[in-house]
Amino acid sequence: MPHNKSVTEFIMLGLTLDPVKQKMVFIIFLVFYPGTVVGNLLIIVTIKFSRSLGSPMYFFLFYLSFADICFSTTTAPRLLADVLSSKKVISYNECVTQVFALHLFGAMEIFVLILMASDRYVAICKPLRYPTIMRRQVCVILIILAWIGSFIHSITQISLALKLPFCGPNLIDHYCCDLQPLLKLACMDTYVINLLLVSNSGAICSSSFLLLMISYFVILHSLRNHSAEGRKKALSTCTSHITVVILFFGPCIFIYTRPPTTFPVDKLVAVFYTIGTPFLNPLIYTLRNAEVKNAMRKLWSVRIMS
Template sequence: MVTEFILLGLSSNPEMQLILFMVFLPIYLLTLAGNILIMVTIVHDRHLHTPMYFFLTNLSFIDVCHTSVTVPKMLSDFLSAEKTISFGGCVAQMFFLHLFTCTEIFLLTVMAYDRYVAICNPMHYLTVMNHKVCLLLTGAVWLGGTVHSLALTSMTIKLPYCGPREIDNFFCDVPPVIRLACTNTYIIKVLIISNSGLISVVCFMVLVGSYGVILVSLRNRFSEGRRKALSTCAAHLTVVTLFLGHCIFIYSRPSTSFSEDKVVSVFFTAITPLLNPIIYTLRNEDMKRALSKLMGRKVEVNSRNK
């Protein structure tokens, strides 16, 4: 029985691996810094203690966890000759990868509902999206992600692995791992498409539909309110397209390997979590004001200490 797998990674060229390390290390550090800064800013600014920013804090937290599941291992493999991962480590990667991925998909759907209520029913927004409802929705989001991840991971680890050990990627995911199983995996492949693929496609359709309703309702709004609402919706749609595009590409087709898989996976695990703080801060006036206030407060504290 196989006790460890070999990750083929992005390149077998040592010089290219060093270049990739120098490229992705700053990206990872910026991802952590950007998302943590968003969380700290929202916690410290009382004006941002609203349902929208409560969900945004959860999104930033998920992005930090999501990128930390795969990128640190990828960075260490760039500097090592043997790119191996234990069977237990591979299972852990698959579990947490699908936990945070599915949780983020559900959270993006909840955020679209939050924007729908805020824009289409503003008079009852704080009543509908009260603190208790936000906590219940967040709990349901995490519960759904956990159930989904447990289902996929348990199906994968029950398969026998007795021969091939090479995973043609830089992290463990269900589709490339089950290709190494020493048994017929047709049923599991169908379950993956009907589970992960269906979740991605349905959530994407719901999100696009909800934003379509929002855009229709904005036709009769004043220009300033309409501009702010459109800016928020555009930010959400950008994140949704980038994130769900990967899930639909990977999990909504038969388990065959394409040359584009690694590029899409890199964008999904390393680039998208970095773009989220950029999209939500540069396009959001409230966040920019809160960041400026937080930075000004820190400068004032430092000057007093001196």
């Protein structure tokens, strides 16, 4: 609970205070959020029930889609409700819960993207050893470790948030609770906490991005020795992965790797990775992937026929 009982709830300022823009925000999110849920559910169901998508890559994609749904659900429904209500109030406990969920599923997304890159690296650079390295048990253990890592990261964020005393203004200049906007409201010197925040979230974002970019560079470099057909298929998969990585990590690095200053553009950048990327992932992974498209067609035509 907060150190100072005077603040038990916060008031969200949302993305904009302009009533016309608020209507636009509502319409955009009303398209994006259900689109995100439906698109990712389609991928989850297709992978679950399709025999042709049994490889580790689709095993990880299953969890990426699951993380996408949860990640966007931590912010979008609340934002939609706030746009419609005149008083955008969130209790202290709800706010802390949102911080926890945001970082849990955000970190999970990062770890799954790393696993997908590792899977592509082994498949392309060590093809003969691929079946033994990426066994089912190994993939399951890696996913469990990803969940544990995400949970540890999230608990760290929460422990930082719980240290903050709030005794003054309770206006959060954002559409969701995160540590940056909360740090601005704390009635204490937040320099050290911000340093811890940057060294946790910032380090995870930057080092993961660097790791992913290096691995894809190595993968693309090793494609020289492959046949034209193999090269084309691998390139298609890797470019879709690289697109997702840049779209997700660009905004994350912008938000989490800098001193405690907030910019007006922060909220828009946050929309990009909390709502935009989860919406685009299904499109990128299905439109660029013939296997997924064929499996979907087969599965749904069988469902409709029966």
